[in-house]
């Protein structure tokens with residue numbers, strides 16, 4: 438609050454003026470995390486508790502949430518924390534949520550693809566989205582559960598069936614791909630990582646992850662075609678790199694919690710009317726014909742998606758990558774839609 442404004446509020450001496458000012462500057466926002474006791478859920482709960490934009494933090498899981506909620510609730514930050522466990526408490530966990538983050542579901546083990554998680558996670562996501570449609574149909578949904586290329590279309594179909602679908606409010610979280618692309622680019626180009634930006638488009642599995650290093654900033658001419666090829670492959674295989682290093686103990690959790698917190702923060706800022714909030718995300722899209730969902734840069738605002746941005750100029754290598762990803766992404770999207778409409 439500027440000192441002039443503060444003085445004028447105090448001069449009016451009105452408690453309601455002070456209340457209305459503070460509620461305008463940091464509105465009350467409820468964030469719910471579904472799968473909050475898991476490998477991603479726990480550090481994500483911690484990071485959301487540290488976010489001053491959150492006033493109420495609702496932690497839901499089928500098991501283990503009381504302990505996580507009690508633990509996180511002792512941190513002396515704004516958000517009031519509540520833990521919910523088992524399906525009968527899901528409605529209470531969701532009621533009034535502005536943003537729902539979903540990292541519920543099984544992670545990969547070495548040798549598996551994200552699509553191998555479909556059989557278990559599709560049903561989990563369907564159940565949770567059915568509850569979202571019932572208890573907080575207006576909420577922004579951040580889908581982390583894999584395979585994102587299919588779970589986002591599943592969520593869309595569930596919401597359509599319930600009559601609550603708003604394409605501006607459904608996001609597949611692909612921020613970890615951007616986080617990785619930035620880190621790997623900064624390392625190779627030997628530039629400070631804090632200032633690096635790299636858009637990542639397409640989807641969130643293997644070759645459907647398409648980093649656009651030709652648009653990376655700061656630009657560099659230190660990297661040749663082979664470097665770009667290697668950076669692209671490392672970004673596409675980033676998840677597998679972690680799965681293999683964890684050797685059977687799951688997939689990325691800490692970097693994912695960071696990425697999930699970055700994306701949720703962007704959604705909250707958008708809701709609060711902060712201008713020029715742009716992140717890559719897997720959303721309903723018309724950017725590529727034949728692909729009803731696609732990750733690209735998205736401008737976030739008070740209603741969720743304000744604008745899905747185009748791809749910008751691509752290098753020949755990126756154009757090839759874009760052509761190569763289309764069949765896999767199309768079939769993953771269709772698989773999700775088929776599951777949700779037929780089950």
Ligand SMILES: NC(=O)C1=CN([C@@H]2O[C@H](COP(=O)(O)OP(=O)(O)OC[C@H]3O[C@@H](n4cnc5c(N)ncnc54)[C@H](O)[C@@H]3O)[C@@H](O)[C@H]2O)C=CC1
Pocket residue numbers: 471472473474475476477478497498499500540541542543544545554558561564565580581582583584585610611612613614641687688689690693
């Ligand atoms: N979008 C992305 O970039 C990334 C996505 N993931 C995905 O996130 C998901 C979670 O991964 P982790 O946290 O490592 O797994 P985890 O197994 O450690 O945690 C999952 C949590 O979900 C809970 N859960 C299961 N069914 C549930 C239900 N019906 N309702 C509420 N909670 C339920 C479990 O009890 C568990 O606590 C996986 O599908 C993984 O593939 C992981 C990393 C990156």
Ligand SMILES: O=C([O-])CC(=O)C(=O)O
Pocket residue numbers: 544545551583613675676677679680688689
């Ligand atoms: O690779 C996985 O299974 C988890 C994930 O989506 C990632 O780390 O990008």
